Amino acid sequence: MQRLVLRRKEFSLFQAFIYKNIGISLGDHKIYLVQARLAKRVKQLGLESFGEYYDFLVADRKGGELEYLSSLISTNVTSFFREHKQWEFLKSHLASILERSGGRLRIWSAACSSGEEPYSIAMFLAEHLPNMTQYDIKILATDVSPKVLKIAMSGMYSQKACMSLSDEYLRKYFSPVLVENEAYYQISDMLKKQIIFREFNLVTGDYDLFAQKAFDIIFCRNVMIYFDRPTQNKLVDRFHAILAKEGHLFIGSSEALTDMKKEFKSKSASIYQKA
CATH class of the missing domain: 1.10.155.10 (Chemotaxis receptor methyltransferase CheR, N-terminal domain)
Incomplete structure (x- = not known):
């Protein structure tokens, strides 16, 4: 040919x-x-x-x-615990977020790719909430690509994909497995059970599905850079509508809401809070 x-x-x-x-x-x-x-x-x-x-x-x-x-x-580039400053922010504000939400926490990883982001969220909560079972916590992870969602749902990662994780985290939250004589790490069932994976298109998807589900935190990182300004504006409006009062939106470090802030307050670079 x-x-x-x-x-x-x-x-x-x-x-x-x-x-x-x-x-x-x-x-x-x-x-x-x-x-x-x-x-x-x-x-x-x-x-x-x-x-x-x-x-x-x-x-x-x-x-x-x-x-x-x-x-x-779609360009699916991701890693565990990327955007270090955002995790530091969450660490210092987690108690107040939980208090404000009455112990009910809803988090959306809005472009989860192969799953590193939602599993990072689950590990973060397990680390900083020793009494985690006392809270009502749910993590929704969505992506437009069924191919990467399949990887995410399997929770199986190569050694290279896990390079950013400490040995302590690998021991606590993963099990080493061999796949065709190659070393992989399997995420624990405890963490997998906390996450609901779904296919969802951020541009054409039906946001009425979230009408009764106010999110406390939305992660949508390094996605809007692929959209034009009208689409970005529309997406930010939708996020604002489904965030709880004073909920947080985390975007990529190379992104900014700038004149799209509307009813958001800038808390730090790439971190915004609904007014």
Whole structure:
């Protein structure tokens, strides 16, 4: 088969489709990235051009191919306990957050990728709440990609993925396992039980599902950088609506709400509180 080339006209179609259905705004310079990420899928399906793949995508009424496309386009870079200053902030404010919520804590990891973030949340709470069972705590973890959600739900991580964790944390919260003669770490069932994993599209998803669930904390880190300003504004509005009064929103260190703050107060770089 000849080398597949994504033509500008075809790329424009993908740009519009991805923006409408996934919410990611792709600049014109991303054409070669999209070509590289989609070429293998086009060949897998036995198609001869990106135009044929676009037609296949649009004709898919069940949405399975859109899910696959989301996995290919999304950049899933994460690690355990990233953004150190945010965890220090949480450590110093956890008692007041719990007091304000009456011991009922609802946390949303809104782009959980392969699960390092929600498991970090669960480990953090286990470390700093020795009497954790006395509280009503639930962690929701969502992502647009079913591929990475599958990894997250398995709770199985390579040695490389666990490099940022101390030996103490590995002993307390993981079990070493061998998979095809390679060393992996399996997260404990105690932590897995605290997290509900669901597929959810932050742009097109139904936020009415959260109408009766006020979140005390929302993590949405390094996601908005892929969205244009109108989509960012809409997402921040939605987060504000489903956060409890004085709830916290954590975003990536490379992100800022700036003129989107609206009813949020800046508590620190990348940390905001609902007024």
